[in-house]
Amino acid sequence: MSDALVSPAVGGALWLAAAGVARHAARRLERDEERRLPLMGVLGAFVFAGQMVNFTIPGTGSSGHLGGGLLLAVLLGPHAAFVVMASVLAVQALFFADGGVLALGCNAVNLGFFSAYLAYPLVWRPLAGDGRSSPRVALASIAAAVVGLQLGSLAVVLETRASGLSSLPLGPFLLLMQSIHLAIGLVEGAVTAVIVLAVRRARPELAPAETGSARAVVALGTAALVAAGALSWFASTRPDGLEWATARASTGAPPAASGTVHELVARLQRATAVMPDYDFKGAAEPGRWGAPRAGTSAAGLLGAGLSVAFVAAVGLGARAVRRRGSRRP
Amino acid sequence: MSPVESALAHLGALDDLAARDTPAARLDARVKALATVAFVVVVASFGRGDALRLLPLAAWPIALGALGDVPWRPVLLRLVLASPFALGVAAFEPLLDRAPALAVGGLTVSAGAVAFATILLKFALALSAALVLVATTGFDAVCAGLERLGTPRLLVAQLLLLYRYLFVLAEEAGRMVRAHALRSPDRPRPTARVAATLLGQLLVRTLARAERVHAAMRCRGFDGTMRLVRQTRLSRADLAFAAATALLLAGCRLVHLPAAFARLLTP
Numbered sequence: 001m002s003d004a005l006v007s008p009a010v011g012g013a014l015w016l017a018a019a020g021v022a023r024h025a026a027r028r029l030e031r032d033e034e035r036r037l038p039l040m041g042v043l044g045a046f047v048f049a050g051q052m053v054n055f056t057i058p059g060t061g062s063s064g065h066l067g068g069g070l071l072l073a074v075l076l077g078p079h080a081a082f083v084v085m086a087s088v089l090a091v092q093a094l095f096f097a098d099g100g101v102l103a104l105g106c107n108a109v110n111l112g113f114f115s116a117y118l119a120y121p122l123v124w125r126p127l128a129g130d131g132r133s134s135p136r137v138a139l140a141s142i143a144a145a146v147v148g149l150q151l152g153s154l155a156v157v158l159e160t161r162a163s164g165l166s167s168l169p170l171g172p173f174l175l176l177m178q179s180i181h182l183a184i185g186l187v188e189g190a191v192t193a194v195i196v197l198a199v200r201r202a203r204p205e206l207a208p209a210e211t212g213s214a215r216a217v218v219a220l221g222t223a224a225l226v227a228a229g230a231l232s233w234f235a236s237t238r239p240d241g242l243e244w245a246t247a248r249a250s251t252g253a254p255p256a257a258s259g260t261v262h263e264l265v266a267r268l269q270r271a272t273a274v275m276p277d278y279d280f281k282g283a284a285e286p287g288r289w290g291a292p293r294a295g296t297s298a299a300g301l302l303g304a305g306l307s308v309a310f311v312a313a314v315g316l317g318a319r320a321v322r323r324r325g326s327r328r329p
Numbered sequence: 330m331s332p333v334e335s336a337l338a339h340l341g342a343l344d345d346l347a348a349r350d351t352p353a354a355r356l357d358a359r360v361k362a363l364a365t366v367a368f369v370v371v372v373a374s375f376g377r378g379d380a381l382r383l384l385p386l387a388a389w390p391i392a393l394g395a396l397g398d399v400p401w402r403p404v405l406l407r408l409v410l411a412s413p414f415a416l417g418v419a420a421f422e423p424l425l426d427r428a429p430a431l432a433v434g435g436l437t438v439s440a441g442a443v444a445f446a447t448i449l450l451k452f453a454l455a456l457s458a459a460l461v462l463v464a465t466t467g468f469d470a471v472c473a474g475l476e477r478l479g480t481p482r483l484l485v486a487q488l489l490l491l492y493r494y495l496f497v498l499a500e501e502a503g504r505m506v507r508a509h510a511l512r513s514p515d516r517p518r519p520t521a522r523v524a525a526t527l528l529g530q531l532l533v534r535t536l537a538r539a540e541r542v543h544a545a546m547r548c549r550g551f552d553g554t555m556r557l558v559r560q561t562r563l564s565r566a567d568l569a570f571a572a573a574t575a576l577l578l579a580g581c582r583l584v585h586l587p588a589a590f591a592r593l594l595t596p
Contacts (some may be wrong), residue, residue, distance in 0.1 A: 041490030198529030303587025
């Protein structure tokens with residue numbers, strides 16, 4: 001996910017959910033953090049390097065890459081896995097312009113949450129058993145990686161859709177994402193199995209600490225997810241989709257989306273509009289700003305030029321401040 | 330320089346910029362981190378047709394970069410490297426949405442083309458803000474700021490160690506690649522079988538070194554918190570910066586700035 005595709009409502013809701021889970025996970029880990037910190041750091045670096053090998057999925061704004069969430073969960077346990085994944089994504093957002101600051105919550109949920117809190121306890125642990133038999137570990141890793149990535153890519157589609165910034169049709173988008181991530185899941189499962197078996201052979205003492213019953217972990221995970229879903233449902237007013245629909249409706253074309261939910265949300269938005277969208281309302285009425293008329297468009301060009309001048313002036317001003325600041329001792 | 334070494338230099342370059350003493354580096358990390366988040370939220374809050382209104386927001390990363398004397402090239406380079414994602418999303422917009430939105434001269438611009446520009450602008454603004462934050466603050470200081478803002482200590486320690494171990498991992502990988510090249514000069518790339526062994530070895534070796542690094546850090550008194558020499562009390566410059574950021578963000582969000590500019594010139 002990228003910042004360019006996330007609306008503040010969706011990004012903020014998932015940020016809150018991810019922060020809540022990370023906080024809980026960090027608290028659960030405080031006890032044995034000393035022993036595990038180096039392992040967590042190294043695996044984080046490892047997963048980071050693995051995620052650098054990525055490719056763009058055309059037309060969706062998402063990238064396909066190995067997730068690594070399952071590997072972390074198997075080697076570290078779900079709580080540590082989530083914390084490590086969150087830190088990996090934060091460094092990527094800050095240093096490599098991958099993902100983004102606002103999309104961080106979405107990405108932590110997509111890549112970390114599903115693998116660590118759902119695929120690992122529900123698929124990997126029952127299938128792998130005690131983890132001593134190589135074929136069972138391989139099977140469990142592939143199955144759990146596929147499940148985790150399918151859920152994650154489904155979440156990407158839903159988040160993009162709920163943000164309403166991309167006009168991709170839902171069906172092809174879903175089909176493309178799920179099939180690509182099926183292939184990635186198979187590769188990721190195989191890689192995970194190879195690494196898990198190698199580490200178990202070389203350093204058998206590194207098995208994760210018992211994280212309590214799987215049921216408690218799943219319950220916590222599901223609760224957080226439901227909360228995030230409810231939160232984004234209420235928060236996501238889908239301003240663009242909505243106003244798009246009203247704009248279409250006013251020009252005679254059939255509205256793209258309508259219904260009681262949208263009306264309710266629209267009323268809610270009007271009542272609670274902290275940041276009302278002025279210009280879209282203007283766009284619906286001819287003659288106002290943004291309408292397809294040569295006169296206003298020329299004004300638009302002028303406005304764009306003046307905006308660039310404004311930006312340049314602010315930049316030059318800041319540089320002058322720096323020069324003056326550095327001359328002072 | 331081997332590819333691994335150049336990748337390392339690439340990673341460290343942004344962080345190193347923050348070590349210099351500039352007005353931007355002297356600002357409090359908490360203020361800059363919060364301002365970055367607010368900026369990204371405001372950028373994301375604009376809709377599909379708002380390309381024009383996003384333009385004045387570029388003043389924020391440019392001003393912070395100018396205050397911190399951040400060179401253009403490394404920031405632009407990272408934006409270009411990451412741009413395939415944004416281009417991938419945006420590319421279909423002009424094809425999917427052909428409703429006319431603007432007319433410039435005799436040329437009609439479709440709503441899809443406007444959405445295309447909007448997505449690219451949002452991408453560039455949000456990511457350059459994050460990059461400039463690191464280049465003017467440094468990763469250690471960002472982490473320290475996050476901790477003082479209430480991030481769990483373990484998560485902050487994990488962030489710091491992850492960053493530190495990236496270098497350990499890359500150095501270890503560079504050593505193994507060189508060792509492999511010396512032993513099999515006729516085959517520059519390892520076969521899949523050898524690569525799998527190398528990967529497992531890399532993990533185990535990096536872990537062993539990381540444990541030594543961590544033990545050494547503990548011996549020298551590292552307890553998971555970062556201690557910075559720079560003062561961390563809010564200064565007048567911090568307040569001025571916060572006020573200027575708030576003014577710009579509020580102005581861009583509440584007022585149609587380009588239209589207001591245009592109205593100033595045309596009666």
